[in-house]
Amino acid sequence: MAGVSVYGSGYFSLLQRQRYFLKQSRKNLMWMKLQPGFKTSSTLPLPAKIMKIKTRGFTNSRAALLESTAVGININRYFNFCCRDNSYQQPNRCAGKSEMSTSTSARLVYENSSRVKDIDIDMLGMKENSLDGIDLCCIPMTVEALEKLISEDNNVVVGDQQHGQFLKTESNFKGKLGEWKCTWKCGKQSVVFIGCGSQEAFDEYAATLVARNIAARLQEEKETVTVGILCGDWWPHSSSFVGILTESILKQSHVDCRFKREKQPSKLNCISFIFDQEKQRELDSRVVKKSKAIAEGSILCRELVSAPANIVTPAMLARIATSVADESDGSIETNILEKSECEALGMGAYLSVSKASALPPKFIHMIYKSKSNKYNQESVRKVAVIGKGVTFDSGGYNIKSGPFSLIELMKFDMGGAASVLGCAKAVSLLKPKDVEVHFVVAACENMISGTGLHPGDIVQASNGTTIEVNNTDAEGRLTLADALVYAGDQGVTEIVDVATLTGACIVALGDDIGGLFTPSDRLAGAIEDASRSSGELIHRMPLHKNYMEQMKSNVADLKNAGKGAAGSITAALFLNEFVKDGIEWAHLDIAGPVWNAKKEEATGFGVSTLVEWILQAHDGQSK
Known part of the structure; x- marks a missing residue:
């Protein structure tokens, strides 16, 4: 990228390990010959091969590794490090061998995006039992809707609590875009008001910011939850807003822990949109399908970009492209x-x-x-x-x-x-x-x-x-x-x-x-x-x-x-x-x-x- 620079590749430890290997090779020769699977690729004695590599120098450590592989020295067998090919800390696989074969790194990059399929999206009408099973009830609220709620002494009743009254008397929540206020929490269940700004300025980009706020609240939960989004009378009648909110929540709630020892599971189990029956009928079922598909593609994109360059190589991109095609039903x-x-x-x-x-x-x-x-x-x-x-x-x-x-x-x-x-x-x-x-x-x-x-x-x-x-x-x-x-x-x-x-x-x-x-x-x-x-x-x-x-x-x-x-x-x-x-x-x-x-x-x-x-x-x- 012109004008913006790049990461150093960090081959120092690899260089050290190769030098150590060459230095100790004569000492360990007899031990190595006794190991199962050890072989050389020509009739030259092993010390001669090693000296041949050594005299060439290490101006390019990856080239040295390729040369080592060419003469039959499987360095990965004796040192567990990450070389710059498709094998992510896998023994017996070195650069230049089977670059397009299935590997741990391919699974690390690709399989996580498919988890979106396991998350349910529900469209519910407003009924007395609509909030049953909802753990995190999110109520998007514009400035105008909040003023109306407070001025007319209306109440949003969730979990036997009158949240409108709470907002009127005890909260500094103003409904501005980016604001949020938790008005009630009991065990696993909680109610959060999400600021949406002015109704006139509420657009698709604002919807993505609302989704980001909901995802942030979601990450505070200690276990998997079902999110309910209570859409009031002010909510736009366009199904595209539901689609954007769904897609953005799925993307923002995704946690990338592929390269960490401790894995953190997704906190999202289900998203339920709750609104009046008329709006529910207006929503097209294809909106959910499109949102989940885009979210799955976006997560794949995120994980490709976030993965380091020793994992996402040109060959790995080719491998991912092939995997996408293999799963496309032709x-x-x-x-x-x-x-x-x-x-x-x-x-x-x-x-x-x-x-x-x-x-x-x-x-x-x-x-x-x-x-x-x-x-x-x-x-x-x-x-x-x-x-x-x-x-x-x-x-x-x-x-x-x-x-x-x-x-x-x-x-x-x-x-x-x-x-x-x-x-x-x-x-x-x-x-x-x-x-x-x-x-x-x-x-x-x-x-x-x-x-x-x-x-x-x-x-x-x-x-x-x-x-x-x-x-x-x-x-x-x-x-x-x-x-x-x-x-x-x-x-x-x-x-x-x-x-x-x-x-x-x-x-x-x-x-x-x-x-x-x-x-x-x-x-x-x-x-x-x-x-x-x-x-x-x-x-x-x-x-x-x-x-x-x-x-x-x-x-x-x-x-x-x-x-x-x-x-x-x-x-x-x-x-x-x-x-x-x-x-x-x-x-x-x-x-x-x-x-x-x-x-x-x-x-x-x-x-x-x-x-x-x-x-x-x-x-x-x-x-």
């Missing part, structure tokens, strides 16, 4: 292009980024096709979503350094890819009709080694455009360039790419808002509508063509980075050069909202907006 096909296949397609820009990494790149292409598409080929819309998949960004030789470089967070530089895979998961569950979706991820690492990309190198993209790389830390746009060309060759009419592309976008829009860049007013309107429906904040930014002058090179067709000013705009203008004529294109820069700095966790941003946009594309949802 609606998604997956094609993983290896390095040689990318070379054959001329993807010089993408492959240049991966040159310094010991891990091979994986170009992921997933295709969703509804079973109804084959009967209505003329009415099928073909769209593509592309995600930046740099699983770790060191910055290359323009290395990220300094206290504000964010190098320690550069595991999130594949946030765009995570959003795309989460979107694919949700789409596979919803199965929209009359739409064909191509999900594309150019996955790789941006590292440093003797084979890496130099500042000043010239590379050629798959459409023939030559690029002078004047900044190796502006690598994401190089991977996206070839991905855009590839997607354009699939016969799509619309492309949306999602990327943690620039630090400049964080400076412009902060941590909560994603930047939208597109020359198409129609597509901009569609994505803005989708973002409003999802409760995610997106702001359209200008594409000032004059700034493209910064991207011109004296020795190539383009430079990959401008002179610093308007960095997010010049990055988008660069990407636009690789979009085929006649295709509507939009770029989402999610560098800010991909990560919650306060909670130190991923947000899952982008999944909901992408899914809403795809569902809008065919004017309806699956039934």
Whole structure:
């Protein structure tokens, strides 16, 4: 990500352990030969093999580990550490062996998102026994509704307590957005009023904040509870608010403890919406299905972004894509292009980024096709979503350094890819009709080694455009360039790419808002509508063509980075050069909202907006 730096990889302990192993090898040779499963891969005596490795040095510890594996020394058998491949502390599996096989790390990343299926969502009418079995009763309350409740001496009676009277006489609760007040607690049962702000300003984004507040109260519970949401007369008559609240509570209440010794189970057992019978009839059952599907995709996205770079490698992203397709009932096909296949397609820009990494790149292409598409080929819309998949960004030789470089967070530089895979998961569950979706991820690492990309190198993209790389830390746009060309060759009419592309976008829009860049007013309107429906904040930014002058090179067709000013705009203008004529294109820069700095966790941003946009594309949802 240009302008925002990356985490150090931390190979020190691995280097120490390898040196110790080599030093002690002669001593332990006889002991090792006695161990079951020990073998060498050639006729050379083991000490000669070890000395051969030792004389090569350890300029790249992962390469040394690969060499060790090549000569038959299974280091993981004798030292239990986490090497940078798909094996997360598993004996007898080393880098370069069965990268696409099922592993503990794949299960860690993927299986947690499926827990959403076990949570029930109920729509209840207002009856005398509606609150039976409700442990945490949440009452959303606007400023106007609260004033009416207090001024007219009305009461909300829950658990034989008159909560309206309590709010009038003993509480400083004003109903402002973000406020909450617990008015009663008896054993496992409690009643909490949640502030919603003014009724006029209450929108989808405000609903996500209300859900965040409910999830925070939920985490205070000591055991699994059923949440009841008592919707009063003021509650909007649109079913979308129930959907957003459901989706947001499911996402916010999810606890990520995959890498902790002590596991913390989810506190949420069921969500019950309680309102009058008329509103209940208006609600469509598909709302719940869509909300759970989006929540499941968003949690997958969050866990991919939150997982460290030694777990989520390019091969792991390919493995997750394959798993999503395997569970799609045949609606998604997956094609993983290896390095040689990318070379054959001329993807010089993408492959240049991966040159310094010991891990091979994986170009992921997933295709969703509804079973109804084959009967209505003329009415099928073909769209593509592309995600930046740099699983770790060191910055290359323009290395990220300094206290504000964010190098320690550069595991999130594949946030765009995570959003795309989460979107694919949700789409596979919803199965929209009359739409064909191509999900594309150019996955790789941006590292440093003797084979890496130099500042000043010239590379050629798959459409023939030559690029002078004047900044190796502006690598994401190089991977996206070839991905855009590839997607354009699939016969799509619309492309949306999602990327943690620039630090400049964080400076412009902060941590909560994603930047939208597109020359198409129609597509901009569609994505803005989708973002409003999802409760995610997106702001359209200008594409000032004059700034493209910064991207011109004296020795190539383009430079990959401008002179610093308007960095997010010049990055988008660069990407636009690789979009085929006649295709509507939009770029989402999610560098800010991909990560919650306060909670130190991923947000899952982008999944909901992408899914809403795809569902809008065919004017309806699956039934």
